[in-house]
């Protein structure tokens with residue numbers, strides 16, 4: 001199938017590469033010249049496990065272009081995967097989605113049918129707005145045009161994007177047109193029926209079942225995306241709230257999570273207590289959902305509370321440091337992990353940034369490490385801080401520990417699980433370890449000489 005994908009961010013690029021691997025004819029459009037330069041050189045502009053190899057594998061078929069006129073007219077299906085950044089009031093800004101739809105409609109041929117799919121996460125009602133935008137352009141061009149608009153929300157998890165694209169739990173399509181549903185069914189057929197040969201890096205999981213294609217109306221499809229993200233966000237916030245109480249009553253939240261997770265109705269996933277969620281989705285999407293609700297005058301106290309608990313986790317870590325060190329002024333704190341989660345260099349809404357900003361504000365010296373996110377973090381922090389002499393990025397974890405008053409584990413990168421704790425502790429001025437993700441065994445850390453403090457662990 002001939003496909004045009006608008007936007008080559010995490011969602012657009014992953015989708016483009018995967019659909020190309022599934023033998024579709026893909027042209028991806030992006031206006032960002034620096035991204036296009038990299039893509040034309042065969043380099044992925046995003047850090048995502050496996051994407052570079054897969055991009056090289058499909059290199060002979062996939063095309064990247066700044067031109068809608070080159071990608072769209074011949075396509076049967078057009079996917080919009082542009083960003084929906086938050087506005088000042090938290091609502092999602094759909095300007096780029098509308099603009100993409102407008103530009104697509106400007107180059108559609110009058111005598112062809114197109115399925116125009118919104119993959120970006122958008123407020124409820126956006127698909128309807130896209131229908132209107134397309135019709136406005138067609139009437140301006142004096143043509144009737146033939147476009148079916150559909151919603152196909154994306155459930156991509158950074159760090160696991162390709163795995164999730166090849167082996168999704170479900171595919172959701174919201175459309176009022178049977179033709180659009182049929183086109184999307186044909187698009188995803190290799191995934192729905194698992195007829196493709198898995199890439200070597202992404203073998204089919206042994207217990208994997210064929211994913212259902214759920215079809216529904218566009219508004220419900222748009223709501224499914226927000227509801228899924230908000231539910232996962234509040235599941236994490238719930239266990240973090242329980243973690244705080246565990247600290248008060250001398251219980252261990254990792255045991256509690258294990259115990260409740262064994263109940264099939266609850267499930268064990270997304271019950272890891274710690275520094276909570278960051279990234280480009282949960283903070284933005286929970287705020288956007290509250291924005292949608294506010295427009296209807298509807299209150300969502302559970303979603304609001306999930307956000308409050310989440311951001312409190314970051315403050316609580318700094319409180320823990322304050323309580324063991326008495327003051328942060330002049331103290332040297334080592335930070336392990338800057339990315340909002342492992343296997344990505346994405347630092348959007350990362351807990352590390354808030355924690356570092358607070359430590360610097362209280363007069364601490366910060367030494368920070370991350371396997372790949374240092375350049376992004378340096379950029380983000382330098383924009384707001386000219387306190388370079390108190391903020392240092394260190395490439396080696398053991399060197400970072402040297403002469404520090406405390407270490408804080410912020411992101412649970414795999415290499416941090418394997419650090420020699422005894423060696424770390426010996427480098428430090430005072431061997432204090434605040435484990436923000438409950439990565440280490442408290443006994444092991446204490447045996448290695450650390451004063452160990454986790455999240456929700458006695």
Ligand code: UDX
Nearest residue numbers: 154155156157158270271272276277278279281340341
């Ligand atoms: C999320 C959704 O998983 C995905 O379906 C959606 O399309 C986009 O948002 P992502 O933001 O990439 O994906 O990461 P995810 O793996 O869901 O983790 C989000 C945050 O929650 C991370 O900061 C992670 O550290 C945190 N988290 C996750 C926890 O604190 N505890 C957990 O048990 C799980």
